[in-house]
Amino acid sequence: MSELMLVFWLLIVVVGLLISALGSGLETGFYSLNPVRLRVMEHQGVKAARQLAHYVITPTAFLATLLIINNAGAKMATHAAAVLLKTRDLTEWQVVGFDALIMMPLLFVFAETLPKDLFSAHADRLVYPFVRPLVVMIRVCRWSGLLPLLIGTSGLFMRAIGIRNSNVAMNPRRYFHTLIKEGVGHGLISDDQSAIVQRILELGGRTVEDEMVSWANVITIGMNEPPMRLWELAHQTSRSRFPVVDDGGQVAGVLDIGDVLIYERDQCPPVKTLMTSFATIEAATPLREGLAKLQRESVSLAIVGTQDRPVGLVTLKDLVEPITGELASW
Helix, strand or coil: CCHHHHHHHHHHHHHHHHHHHHHHHHHHHHHHCCHHHHHHHHHCCCHHHHHHHHHHHCCHHHHHHHHHHHHHHHHHHHHHHHHHHHCCCCCHHHHHHHHHHHHHHHHHHHHHHHHHHHHHHCHHHHCHHHHHHHHHHHHHHHHHCHHHHHHHHHHHHHHHCCCCCCCCCCCHHHHHHHHHHHHHHCCCCCHHHHHHHHHHHCCCCCEHHHHCEEHHHCCCEECCCCHHHHHHHHHHCCCCEEEEECCCCCEEEEEEHHHHHCCCHHHCCCHHHHCECCEEECCCCEHHHHHHHHHHCCCCEEEEECCCCEEEEEEHHHHHHHHHCCCCCC
16 A cells, blocks of 8 residues: 555544544533523524524434434544555454454544543533534435434334434423523522522422421420420420410410510410411422412411321421521521
């Protein structure tokens, strides 16, 4: 082989690696794009952003073309390397060994790992310049029949194994997370405000039961308790409200210890005249609904369960803290 041909095939190896790297890097960059910036650029009339926004909603053709590019580049590199090796009078098994020991690690490092890391870290800077050439490639692949063949084969395989192939728009929760992150980065939202929003987004599966105090750990007051007992409770615990139970253990009301301490000990009225009505709430009630119920009924404490079968106690503070964080005083 002449030196010119040697250089030519070496260039094919390098170009193949670069093409394969570009395909894998753009795929990762596509998934790592900042959706808020994409939406802003789309509204500003940036052509690349408008084209990319379309493929974010229906990504199949975009990703399939990147797959074709990635594999075409890898095939170019390995084929050119095989041509070069044949000039060295190597056996077929030696060529296979070279592919396994040299070309595969090269492709893994330079055509997969490094470009994926690079495009993941700088997606918003690196992806947009390649959008227009990629749109052209999508059209070429579609006109040549490669794209319909790949998408059709993939769809048939997914149906065969019971997976529905669907194009899903960007997840609204992810979009909102990114929007908050952008707001913090630009100083529009404080870290504390961001933390509150993040906690609100995490409330989805939490219920009143997750925040309540188990009834076994609840301090109760008997309806006929002497006043001295009330002053002892005021010194023993920081809680200010206690459920009042009758002789049968049923909840009869709620006592605010503050209503007791305004009297002298020897002038304190009976518990049953100081206690107030209470609200009940089911343990499985979603936390947000429980919070809304307490606010709607203007109460700061609720019995979880029923009057005769309480399972716990929950306060407005208990339901607010998953949103605000720990409150030192209430």
